[in-house]
Each structure stands twice: as structure tokens, then as C-alpha cells.
Amino acid sequence: SSHIGSGSRGSSVEFHWPRAPPLPLSMAAARLEAYAACKTELLKFIDETNCAPIMVRLAWHDSGNYDKSVAAWPACGGANGSIRFEPEIEYPANAGLPKALNYLKQFKEKYPAVSWADLIQMASACAIEATGGPKIPMKYGRVDAADGSACPEPTSRGTSHSAGLPDPAPPFPCGAQDAPTHLRNIFYRMGFDDEGIVALSGAHTLGRAFKERSGATEHGYGDAKASKYTGSGCPVRHDKKAGVGMPGGKAWTQNWLTFDNSYYQYLQRGHDDDLLWFPTDAALHQDEKFKPYFEKFATSQDAFFEAYCRAHKKLSELGSKFEPAEGITLPVAVSKM
Numbered sequence: 001s002s003h004i005g006s007g008s009r010g011s012s013v014e015f016h017w018p019r020a021p022p023l024p025l026s027m028a029a030a031r032l033e034a035y036a037a038c039k040t041e042l043l044k045f046i047d048e049t050n051c052a053p054i055m056v057r058l059a060w061h062d063s064g065n066y067d068k069s070v071a072a073w074p075a076c077g078g079a080n081g082s083i084r085f086e087p088e089i090e091y092p093a094n095a096g097l098p099k100a101l102n103y104l105k106q107f108k109e110k111y112p113a114v115s116w117a118d119l120i121q122m123a124s125a126c127a128i129e130a131t132g133g134p135k136i137p138m139k140y141g142r143v144d145a146a147d148g149s150a151c152p153e154p155t156s157r158g159t160s161h162s163a164g165l166p167d168p169a170p171p172f173p174c175g176a177q178d179a180p181t182h183l184r185n186i187f188y189r190m191g192f193d194d195e196g197i198v199a200l201s202g203a204h205t206l207g208r209a210f211k212e213r214s215g216a217t218e219h220g221y222g223d224a225k226a227s228k229y230t231g232s233g234c235p236v237r238h239d240k241k242a243g244v245g246m247p248g249g250k251a252w253t254q255n256w257l258t259f260d261n262s263y264y265q266y267l268q269r270g271h272d273d274d275l276l277w278f279p280t281d282a283a284l285h286q287d288e289k290f291k292p293y294f295e296k297f298a299t300s301q302d303a304f305f306e307a308y309c310r311a312h313k314k315l316s317e318l319g320s321k322f323e324p325a326e327g328i329t330l331p332v333a334v335s336k337m
Contacts, residue, residue: 078319
């Protein structure tokens with residue numbers, strides 16, 4: 001401002017140059033800002049509630065019914081948010097996942113610009129990062145499936161239930177007689193190779209199975225049904241802080257809220273009856289083509305993280321329709337917790 005005086009003792013008039021109103025954020029910039037803010041809050045929420053594993057599972061199960069032989073969207077399945085609808089959310093493989101959707105509802109309400117399909121995949125990438133894993137270079141802009149008509153039929157992917165999601169033990173729903181064949185039937189249908197199968201399996205370093213969900217273990221909800229490594233006081237976080245989220249169930253690794261390569265060190269540590277190891281886990285070190293990757297990831301966490309990032313990103317984009325077509329990527333700085 002400038003002061004215009006009228007004589008040495010006169011009153012002064014303060015004059016303000018007119019200021020242009022602030023330019024409205026472009027819609028694209030506003031959308032980017034909403035996505036960045038949502039990601040920051042998701043990281044904090046997942047870290048505080050110790051809910052990382054179920055967020056990964058939700059995103060995988062939304063993506064995991066993708067069929068590369070189907071061209072039409074959303075009939076091809078994949079990361080389109082259809083898991084929030086019936087009948088899909090009620091498929092046997094999705095038991096327990098309404099809990100994860102309920103966690104995300106508050107974020108969808110606060111950030112309506114973030115699609116459900118994006119929110120589900122963002123929470124999974126945040127879960128990997130919040131537990132000490134790699135920062136996955138995610139792409140956003142997924143269009144949401146509109147209603148339950150987008151849910152693939154339970155038997156549409158050549159499986160007896162759950163639209164083509166994998167089972168940990170026989171009888172396998174695809175009719176395979178052994179675990180390696182089952183894994184290849186499921187993941188080749190999505191477009192993965194053997195390295196991708198072994199890398200994605202490493203996410204079992206996080207989380208647990210529960211009697212009340214998969215029924216694949218006798219261990220269930222709460223301390224009374226917990227296994228040796230899943231009780232309230234167990235040190236499972238990557239930063240050694242206290243907290244397990246909900247106690248109970250049975251895990252694949254002792255530190256099941258830490259994303260690292262310990263899943264692949266099964267052979268080095270020897271079998272532990274207090275940890276899970278299903279036929280589909282054993283397949284990775286017994287099958288001649290899977291085994292080299294299993295051994296490589298046991299030796300090198302960097303090699304695992306690199307292969308995992310690639311496979312996780314691919315899984316998160318299966319069957320997705322993006323608007324804009326090239327997608328949205330967040331600035332790297334937003335990845336810092």
C-alpha cells in the first residue's frame with residue numbers, strides 16, 4: 001500500500017491496489033490435492049490401528065477376479081471396486097472383508113473425489129509402506145463399478161466358488177490336483193508369470209488366518225484363541241512399538257506386522273508348528289520353477305522389494321478403467337509418513 005499525504009500535518013489516506021481474487025484450483029489440481037491428503041491420512045490411520053493386513057487382502061480380492069481373456073469392462077473383473085457390493089462381498093473367500101470396507105467409509109465420505117476402486121488400492125499400498133515395505137509407484141483414476149451387476153459370478157473364472165480367488169489347500173476350487181498347478185491356474189489367468197506368483201506370495205509376511213474367516217486354522221479371534229505369536233503382547237511391528245490390532249489367529253511369520261522378506265526364510269529357520277505353512281506356500285520351494293525365485297528373495301530383500309513392487313502395481317491395475325486414460329500419479333513427497 002502507499003500513503004498519500006496531504007501536507008505535512010494533514011490526514012493520510014491509505015490506498016490499496018485492487019487485488020485479483022485467488023484463482024480457483026483447476027479440477028485436476030483439486031483432485032490431486034484430495035488424493036494426496038487422503039493418502040497422508042490413510043498412512044496415519046493404518047499405522048495407528050495396525051490394520052495393514054486386512055487392507056492388503058481387500059485390495060487383492062477386489063483385483064484378484066480379473067480374467068485377461070475377457071475384454072469388456074467391468075465384466076473382465078479386476079480393480080473396479082465391485083467387492084463393495086453383494087453378492088461378491090459375501091463370497092467365502094471374502095469372509096471378514098466388510099470390516100475393511102467399514103474402515104474406509106470415513107475416508108470416502110471425507111474425500112468423495114477419490115473413487116472406491118482407488119481408495120481400496122491406495123489403502124493397500126499404504127499398508128505395505130506403513131509396515132516398513134517399499135513405496136509402490138501407484139497410479140490412480142480408476143472408474144468405479146456402479147452396482148452388483150459388475151460382480152463376477154462365483155464360477156465364472158473356472159473355480160467352484162469366489163470368482164477365481166486362490167485357496168491355500170486342497171481340494172482346490174479350480175480342480176487342480178496339486179498346489180503349483182492351482183497357483184498357476186489362478187495367476188496365469190490374471191497375466192502373471194512364475195516370478196510374479198512367488199513375489200506376490202511374499203505378502204504373507206503380513207497378517208494371519210482365522211478360524212472365523214478362512215477356517216484354515218483352529219486359531220481364531222482374541223487372545224484366548226491366539227497362537228504363540230499373535231497374542232496382545234507380541235512384538236510384531238517393524239518399529240518395535242507395541243500393538244497388534246486385534247489379537248488372535250495364526251500367522252506365517254513371527255513379525256506379521258512387518259513387511260520384509262522373512263516369509264522366504266522358511267527353509268533357513270525350519271518348520272515351526274506355531275506358524276502357518278500351507279501347500280501353496282510349500283509349493284514355492286518345492287516346485288522347480290518357483291524355487292529359484294523363492295531362494296533369491298530369501299537371500300536378497302532388495303530383490304524381493306523390487307519384484308514385489310512390480311507385481312503389486314500390476315495387480316492393482318488389473319481390469320481398471322482409468323479417467324483420465326493415463327491415470328493420476330501423486331508427487332513423490334506425499335509418500336513420506
